[in-house]
Amino acid sequence: MNKIRTRFAPSPTGSLHLGGVRTAFYNWLFARQNNGTFVLRIEDTDAERSTEESAKGIIESMKWLGLNWDEGPFFQSERLAIYFDHLEKLRKNGFIYPAFDTQQELDEMRELAKKQKRNPIYDRRALKLTDYEIKQKMDAGEPFVWRFKVPDSEFTEIPELLMGEQDDHKIRNATIGDFIITRPGTKNNPGMPLYNFACVIDDALMEISHVIRGMEHLPNTPKQVLLYKALGYNVPKFVHLPIIMKNNKKMSKRDKDYDPNFPVSILERRDLGYLPDATLNFIALLGWSHPLSKELLTPFEILENFSLDRLNKANPNFDEQKYLFINGWHVKNRNDDELVQIVSPFLQKAGYDTSKYNKENLEKMMAMEKERCHLLAQFPDALNFFFVAPETYEEKGIRKSFYQPQADLILQTTAKMIASLDDTEMNKASLDSKLANMVMNLEIKYGIVGPIIRLAITGKTKTPGLAEIIEVLGKNETINRLEKARVFIKSLPPLPIDEAS
Numbered sequence: 001m002n003k004i005r006t007r008f009a010p011s012p013t014g015s016l017h018l019g020g021v022r023t024a025f026y027n028w029l030f031a032r033q034n035n036g037t038f039v040l041r042i043e044d045t046d047a048e049r050s051t052e053e054s055a056k057g058i059i060e061s062m063k064w065l066g067l068n069w070d071e072g073p074f075f076q077s078e079r080l081a082i083y084f085d086h087l088e089k090l091r092k093n094g095f096i097y098p099a100f101d102t103q104q105e106l107d108e109m110r111e112l113a114k115k116q117k118r119n120p121i122y123d124r125r126a127l128k129l130t131d132y133e134i135k136q137k138m139d140a141g142e143p144f145v146w147r148f149k150v151p152d153s154e155f156t157e158i159p160e161l162l163m164g165e166q167d168d169h170k171i172r173n174a175t176i177g178d179f180i181i182t183r184p185g186t187k188n189n190p191g192m193p194l195y196n197f198a199c200v201i202d203d204a205l206m207e208i209s210h211v212i213r214g215m216e217h218l219p220n221t222p223k224q225v226l227l228y229k230a231l232g233y234n235v236p237k238f239v240h241l242p243i244i245m246k247n248n249k250k251m252s253k254r255d256k257d258y259d260p261n262f263p264v265s266i267l268e269r270r271d272l273g274y275l276p277d278a279t280l281n282f283i284a285l286l287g288w289s290h291p292l293s294k295e296l297l298t299p300f301e302i303l304e305n306f307s308l309d310r311l312n313k314a315n316p317n318f319d320e321q322k323y324l325f326i327n328g329w330h331v332k333n334r335n336d337d338e339l340v341q342i343v344s345p346f347l348q349k350a351g352y353d354t355s356k357y358n359k360e361n362l363e364k365m366m367a368m369e370k371e372r373c374h375l376l377a378q379f380p381d382a383l384n385f386f387f388v389a390p391e392t393y394e395e396k397g398i399r400k401s402f403y404q405p406q407a408d409l410i411l412q413t414t415a416k417m418i419a420s421l422d423d424t425e426m427n428k429a430s431l432d433s434k435l436a437n438m439v440m441n442l443e444i445k446y447g448i449v450g451p452i453i454r455l456a457i458t459g460k461t462k463t464p465g466l467a468e469i470i471e472v473l474g475k476n477e478t479i480n481r482l483e484k485a486r487v488f489i490k491s492l493p494p495l496p497i498d499e500a501s
């Protein structure tokens with residue numbers, strides 16, 4: 001069997017989006033699984049829309065996702081001579097012809113076809129030009145494109161592995177129309193090769209065995225198959241992936257649907273704290289399923305179980321809740337020290353000085369919050385009180401806890417108890433039992449004491465356990481915060497009569 005070779009061939013006209021990630025990932029998986037080769041090719045022949053910045057972003061995204069390639073990145077803009085050689089070969093063998101039609105002429109042609117209820121394909125008027133007429137027009141510098149002359153045979157078959165059972169795999173040549181393979185150019189300034197043309201040459205020369213790509217390219221495929229044949233190259237196998245739907249619409253990368261919380265750009269997802277493994281896990285399931293229907297998967301488990309046979313033809317639904325949930329699972333499964341590495345930039349971006357704590361304490365913070373934070377960007381909010389002493393306290397906590405008649409006594413007693421501890425007792429286990437003892441001696445329910453201390457040292461009503469927090473905050477900081485809260489409580493105005501019960 002020939003070697004498996006796949007490729008990802010993005011056009012650098014924007015950022016890499018989630019749909020593109022699926023294409024890249026499936027190609028990568030199929031190559032990796034078969035000991036094959038995965039090629040990265042940047043299709044940048046559209047000089048107007050391609051940018052270097054976008055190409056860089058795509059490469060950065062691939063690296064971040066861990067989708068490593070074996071060959072490339074190749075840039076089509078650096079391979080123009082190859083395409084022009086092939087163009088010349090097609091010309092010599094009579095597969096293509098120059099067409100000088102203006103936009104207006106083409107529009108009229110289309111209108112007429114519409115009126116006559118015909119398929120609006122090119123009417124081949126340029127084929128009627130004599131060699132002499134062509135030479136004259138070219139010498140006069142008239143702009144033209146090259147059109148591929150679709151053969152008269154009845155059908156073009158597409159070797160489609162996924163959608164192949166549908167009618168789409170056998171296309172009537174009469175419906176294709178002589179398609180354009182270059183942009184407009186002149187004799188001395190030839191037009192740039194277009195996607196269908198450059199793509200076929202590269203896939204052939206790079207010996208791609210399987211072209212796995214989005215469904216939107218299915219209509220291009222018969223044209224590409226015709227080009228392979230005309231050039232005498234082997235036709236690869238195709239897999240066209242179903243369309244990703246979101247809210248019952250095709251998932252769009254256009255601005256009108258832009259929601260900063262749910263960007264389509266993969267680097268923007270990274271900046272919100274989605275993990276690469278989680279992203280690949282979620283995206284793997286947009287068109288493929290695990291043999292045991294498992295949905296929480298490491299990249300290794302996906303790689304072990306992936307197969308083209310398990311691709312689904314139905315359009316998958318992009319479910320944000322599921323993405324978030326899967327991300328949460330991957331966050332939770334990270335080691336605390338790894339989390340420190342990847343969460344610290346988020347803390348620093350929020351303005352928190354992470355150098356205030358040693359590695360061990362930062363790891364403890366991660367352990368406290370990793371069950372609750374589904375996104376890395378949620379950690380700063382959850383951990384803010386470790387970095388900034390509360391300036392204010394949650395309003396509902398003030399009413400519920402700080403107005404308790406024993407609030408001051410409780411905070412004073414806690415501060416004294418903490419002050420009496422030596423360093424060996426400043427750990428979660430001792431703090432837990434010291435706090436429990438203190439509550440017993442106070443003869444006040446923990447349900448009252450706990451929230452008062454919590455509010456005093458964090459400013460919040462919901463946090464991880466007190467002992468864990470105090471252990472990390474340290475003795476002095478905890479005592480300072482308790483004292484500060486006592487001052488605050490003393491400054492509280494009396495509750496309005498109807499609320500003081």
Ligand code: GLU
Nearest residue numbers: 009010011043199213217
């Ligand atoms: N440059 C094309 C795109 O980004 C590649 C399509 C293909 O995979 O053939 O859509």
